[in-house]
Amino acid sequence: MSQTITIDPVTRLEGHGKITIQLSAQGEVEAAHFHVTQVRGFERFSEGRPFYEMPSLMARICGICPVSHLIASAKACEAIMSVRIPHTAAQLRRMLNLAQMVQSHALSFFYLASPDLLLGMEADPNVRNILGVAAAKPELGRAGVGLRRFGQTIIELLGDKRVHPGWVVPGGVTEPLSPAKRDKILAMIPEAYANVALALGAYKQIAGAFKEEIEVFASFPTNYLSLINEDESIEFTDGTLRLVDSTGSIIEDGITAARFSEAMGEAVEPYSYTKFAYYKPLGYPAGSYRVGPLARLNIVKAMGTPRAEAELAEFKQLAPGLVESSFHYHHARLVEMLYGIEKIEEILADPRILGKHVRATAGVNRLEGAGQAEAPRGTLHHHYKVDDNGKITWANLVIATGQNNNAMNLGVLQAARHYVKNGKFTEGILNRVEAVVRTFDPCLSCSSHAAGQMPLEISLVSADGEVVDRVVRD
Amino acid sequence: MSKLKLATVWLDGCSGCHMSFLDMDERLLELAEIVDVVYSPLVDTKKFPDEVDITLVEGAVASVDDEKKIRKIRDHSKTLVAMGDCAITGNVPSMRNPIGPEAILDRAYIQNASAQAQIPCVVVPKLLRVVRPIHEFVKVDVFLPGCPPSADTFHTALTALINGGPLDIPALTRFGA
Numbered sequence: 033m034s035q036t037i038t039i040d041p042v043t044r045l046e047g048h049g050k051i052t053i054q055l056s057a058q059g060e061v062e063a064a065h066f067h068v069t070q071v072r073g074f075e076r077f078s079e080g081r082p083f084y085e086m087p088s089l090m091a092r093i094c095g096i097c098p099v100s101h102l103i104a105s106a107k108a109c110e111a112i113m114s115v116r117i118p119h120t121a122a123q124l125r126r127m128l129n130l131a132q133m134v135q136s137h138a139l140s141f142f143y144l145a146s147p148d149l150l151l152g153m154e155a156d157p158n159v160r161n162i163l164g165v166a167a168a169k170p171e172l173g174r175a176g177v178g179l180r181r182f183g184q185t186i187i188e189l190l191g192d193k194r195v196h197p198g199w200v201v202p203g204g205v206t207e208p209l210s211p212a213k214r215d216k217i218l219a220m221i222p223e224a225y226a227n228v229a230l231a232l233g234a235y236k237q238i239a240g241a242f243k244e245e246i247e248v249f250a251s252f253p254t255n256y257l258s259l260i261n262e263d264e265s266i267e268f269t270d271g272t273l274r275l276v277d278s279t280g281s282i283i284e285d286g287i288t289a290a291r292f293s294e295a296m297g298e299a300v301e302p303y304s305y306t307k308f309a310y311y312k313p314l315g316y317p318a319g320s321y322r323v324g325p326l327a328r329l330n331i332v333k334a335m336g337t338p339r340a341e342a343e344l345a346e347f348k349q350l351a352p353g354l355v356e357s358s359f360h361y362h363h364a365r366l367v368e369m370l371y372g373i374e375k376i377e378e379i380l381a382d383p384r385i386l387g388k389h390v391r392a393t394a395g396v397n398r399l400e401g402a403g404q405a406e407a408p409r410g411t412l413h414h415h416y417k418v419d420d421n422g423k424i425t426w427a428n429l430v431i432a433t434g435q436n437n438n439a440m441n442l443g444v445l446q447a448a449r450h451y452v453k454n455g456k457f458t459e460g461i462l463n464r465v466e467a468v469v470r471t472f473d474p475c476l477s478c479s480s481h482a483a484g485q486m487p488l489e490i491s492l493v494s495a496d497g498e499v500v501d502r503v504v505r506d
Numbered sequence: 507m508s509k510l511k512l513a514t515v516w517l518d519g520c521s522g523c524h525m526s527f528l529d530m531d532e533r534l535l536e537l538a539e540i541v542d543v544v545y546s547p548l549v550d551t552k553k554f555p556d557e558v559d560i561t562l563v564e565g566a567v568a569s570v571d572d573e574k575k576i577r578k579i580r581d582h583s584k585t586l587v588a589m590g591d592c593a594i595t596g597n598v599p600s601m602r603n604p605i606g607p608e609a610i611l612d613r614a615y616i617q618n619a620s621a622q623a624q625i626p627c628v629v630v631p632k633l634l635r636v637v638r639p640i641h642e643f644v645k646v647d648v649f650l651p652g653c654p655p656s657a658d659t660f661h662t663a664l665t666a667l668i669n670g671g672p673l674d675i676p677a678l679t680r681f682g683a
């Protein structure tokens with residue numbers, strides 16, 4: 033008789049998920065799944081609304097990466113309007129997107145993952161959280177809070193609000209940047225550099241202690257997808273998509289937002305409200321791929337900013353070919369944070385950032401439009417159709433977490449197989465299985481969401497109904 | 507004196523209210539000196555504790571699991587705070603109410619799928635027909651509007667709740683803030 037281990041809820045995650053692990057009668061792991069348990073219906077209830085409302089409505093999909101939704105949505109609207117936004121507006125949005133990347137990576141690394149990394153996978157669950165980190169390693173705890181504050185304060189300075197700013201609109205942004213605000217942002221940069229340097233140093237010191245995790249945390253070949261610039265440097269806001277295989281060879285390059293839905297499809301599995309994206313020519317699941325920091329650093333050839341460039345070179349040394357273990361998402365996130373700070377500094381050094389032309393206006397000039405951007409956790413795609421009056425008639429979104437879904441599920445299985453032997457497991461082992469999911473930084477409110485959180489009580493029952501093992505986490 | 511117990515819960519919301527809670531930044535670390543965060547998406551507790559002094563709830567009630575959960579939370583919380591517009595009015599999640607769950611699921615998993623089109627039904631919870639705010643299920647003690655309420659709002663309101671001081675909510679925040 034087979035048995036099931038349920039981890040519910042998976043904690044320190046952006047949203048609600050459960051993990052189930054199926055064991056054979058012999059106690060060997062036969063299958064494991066990561067379930068996303070919320071569904072929200074934005075694709076359907078946006079119908080009938082005016083297209084120019086989309087950015088601020090779609091941002092409410094997610095309070096962690098609302099900026100990515102604002103940008104992808106605004107770009108889809110601009111395709112419908114057939115306008116190109118002013119240079120200053122494009123740079124301001126680029127800065128906003130980078131600020132969000134820094135704050136979201138700080139959330140993922142420090143608030144959600146660092147308790148495992150700095151306190152240990154087996155640490156007391158009652159202190160294994162950001163407050164525990166702040167108590168045990170005050171400098172690092174404060175660096176994390178500081179980096180998140182850095183990103184959120186830039187968003188607030190630009191858009192007047194930290195969460196759900198209304199500043200990004202179809203055609204550009206509503207307000208130019210004032211010199212006073214620019215100077216405020218510039219004044220925060222030295223502290224941000226110091227904080228990220230502290231984090232990189234600490235991470236590199238401890239990473240060696242996680243050899244076993246590195247080997248089994250979704251460590252396998254996959255395809256990868258991310259935005260990239262023409263000069264093959266990293267890009268979060270413009271550029272086109274490149275899909276590479278597990279050796280780094282290009283499968284398809286120059287995928288524009290308009291072409292995305294021809295290239296990528298989505299499959300449904302019965303156990304998750306989040307769909308599974310794949311590259312259509314390869315079919316499902318062979319065409320599955322990973323997105324996000326690991327994918328981006330595997331795909332790009334350059335960062336384009338000096339400090340991050342040196343870190344990228346070091347990152348690429350982690351493995352002989354592409355860096356395959358999802359554990360290295362953590363490292364990639366730190367490199368990208370450094371890049372974000374450098375790039376923001378670079379953008380602000382150009383006086384054109386204070387330009388007054390920040391918004392293009394137009395009506396409906398096309399009945400269909402798509403936009404894409406890199407969210408902190410990976411590629412985000414919005415696709416709308418409208419009628420002649422600009423009312424939305426159809427919408428489809430492909431979010432990062434759906435594109436990582438197959439790898440997350442296989443990663444949970446890989447770790448469960450490695451750690452759960454003869455039906456035996458401990459709290460620390462289950463935490464490791466959860467930690468696999470944390471490496472991907474999935475955003476479950478983006479990908480759908482909303483389950484009840486029940487106590488975690490696992491009973492392993494043998495074929496004759498006898499409880500052979502039992503773990504309760506509370 | 508033992509520390510006050512604080513919980514934060516996430517039902518059908520976008521996590522924006524939780525992000526705004528975190529936007530207290532260093533003030534959150536100071537707060538942690540006088541309260542224990544005993545249950546939250548940010549900590550590893552899997553079971554809602556028996557006795558919590560203050561529970562902040564984000565989001566509306568949208569699935570059978572949400573409903574079960576909000577009742578349990580009420581039973582074990584002294585002060586229940588509806589945090590943000592979704593918890594108070596249904597806000598964005600309730601936009602699906604005129605459409606109904608079948609059409610929502612059909613669009614996402616049948617029409618907008620290119621392989622294995624099907625409605626997920628294994629382990630995932632059933633959706634309620636209508637998304638409703640939490641006070642339609644249980645008694646709410648404090649309503650903190652905003653989409654999301656600002657970090658300053660959280661800080662002022664929590665300080666008042668912890669110290670038992672006066673709390674003038676309309677002076678702090680409003681719907682859509």
Ligand code: SF4
Nearest residue numbers: 519520522590591592
């Ligand atoms: S009230 Fe606003 S910020 Fe809070 S969960 Fe709802 S949509 Fe998100």
